[in-house]
Amino acid sequence: MTGTEVVRRSEQTDRRAPDKPSRRSITQRQRPLWMLAPGGVLVLVVIVIPLLLALWISLLDLDQYSIREWIHAPFLGVKNYVEAVTDSDLLHSVWLSVFYAVLVTVVTTPIGIVAALATQQAFRGRGLIRSVFLIPYVLPAFVVGTIWRIILQPDGVANRTLGHVGIHPGLWLNGPKSFWTLVLIQIWASWPLIYLLALSGLQAVDPQVHEAAALDGADWWSKLWHIIGPYLRGPVALAMVIAFLHNVNNFTLPFVLFGVPAPDDVEVLPVLTYVESFQNFRFGLSAAMAVCSLVLVAIPIIVYLRAVRLDTADDPDTRRREA
């Protein structure tokens, strides 16, 4: 039996077990949905209403002159959106944010998976190494930014050390290199997320599957690709979506590293939105930019939900069709 067959049989067994539509239907009919009401109210007050208000603000000429009586701020329709697209750095920032987020996600994914594989088998000191791996991730972004800002000063540790070996890299925190500084530091800080989720995927692999593969004489690559791979696909895809969202929305790191006004090469979308709101007081324009960001981050979420069908996974009809 090949590794692929092992997985297929395992999947077939898994599918048979929960496929009891009649019982689920009864349970569904009797679900006490009213118990969701407190949570629903909370979501309504904390997320839905403010979100609708923010959408409304994006249609207003809300600034320092009208903020006190915001309800009377002049209605602009889509003019803020038009200004954001045609007369601001929005498109440049969108490009920077997406490019940066994709780069970081693509680079951190293999690093995270390799780190998870390397610490999957028990060995002396594994606990310590696993803990060390998490350090960049548990450090607050503010601390990460401050430490790296000190290291990367023109006369900082990095340049001095490189200077000893004849390399004079110049500026890290301004100019074209600043973009790569942001990418590298974010990679340093965020790969453990992929590592964590990949590790959870690895731990879900049934030991019997490993045994069966060993009995069949599957080699190292076959086991990784045909047996472990399918288990990792879900968690790693989820990790990549979360990582992309974190990266595209990352405000603290570029803000602390580069300050405001930001150098053009690192004026990412969250920083631009912040500056328009809290430095230039263009709350309406900034809200329009934030709505554009929301659309941007919604794309990978929708793609992901479609891909893994998380949005329909609990639907008994879908389950029946899949079975």
Next chain:
Amino acid sequence: MRVTRTLAGLGTALLLAGIAACGGSSNGGGDATNGAGKTINVLIGVNNIYPDQQRKWFTDVSDAFKKDTGATVHFDTFASANDELTKIQTSVLSGQGPDIYALGTTFTPTAYATKAFVELTADDWNAIGGRDRFVPATLGISGPDKSHEVGIPFASRPFVMAYNKDMLAAAGIDKPADSWDGLLEQAKKLTGGGKYGLAIGYADSFDPWKFIWAMSVQAGNPLVKDKKAALSDPSTVKAYQTYLGWLATDKVVDPASVGWKNAQAVAAFGQGKAAFLPMVSASSKVTLDKSSVAGKYDYVTMPTIPPGMTSLGPGGVAATSILSGDNLVVAKYTKNKALVLRLIKYLTSAEQQDSYYKTFGELPTNAEEAKKLQSDPALSAIVESASKSVGTPFNGAWSQIQLALVDVVVQSIPSISKGQLNEAALNGLVQKAQSTAQSALDKAK
């Protein structure tokens, strides 16, 4: 998701505004002498140089005011300009928060534009002891004109220049130059052997615009006049060329200063690595007196003759500093206006201003108290700068203009760090700043 949270946060604040509006709070007056059970909330910048003394001052003020009126004073602090802005915006939006804000002078125009703060009437000024009790120059940024003032001068922090007396003496220079060109020549003489003529914080978020503004004003360009921006005026371009040229072409500044904030420039001067340290306030004294240059430095007013000139430009003003310090503003939503004004009267009294100066080293705005300090030779430069400070344009768009001015420097840093000062690139950046500034002014109301 951060975006969702940002949107939600903005919306929540607005929601609070709506709830507050439903409450229909009134700006009550009340009896100033009977404040029993009442609390006056004050928002003020945190003092990182004297944190313990600041806490004690909070307690002392609260105790004294309680004894006087029965009311408690509760102080809250903001850590940075951004923190200050966020707290002000939230309070303005929600219509609740501190009764009194201690604002940086240059933020007063923006605060005025929100119409969220009390415009002081003659009765209000009388309640705090009269307009005459203040040094006239400190009232220069209280409002657009005398009849529309919101800011009550509380502390004065004029900018001056520190210089290393030993380094100047060794180079045979008897005193710092009074022109920017003269200063550059002196700085060139003082540069060498790992030491530099000037210590400048090019990466500071605020310092750069103060230099550009001062040089422009001295040349006769106030940057904003009659709602027209003049950032691309030749005098301002010359100011940028001078300021950026110190590092790029004149080489009188440590190349590492492209990454420095003001504090790092102060530290470099404190290590004896620079001869001049322009754009510092008296608060730098605390750091410098603990440094290797303690006893070897002095303060002087910054040059007032603009770059490329031998005297003030046509219509120029010999501004030694922006009108810098703190103004107190009163929120319109306060329910204890009479008590608030009484507290401000107390805080701006000669006795309190004396105590505040002695504790924190910030100059008094109280005329009677300021007069006493004029005779102190150690303070002569700082007191002189206070009297020759000029207010920045009183316009609600000023914060945006400041940001546009600094942005030119931020985007120029890659080229100046390579020793290049590309005129075309600089003009392009200046034009962009001009356009940003004009568009902000066009929206000003």
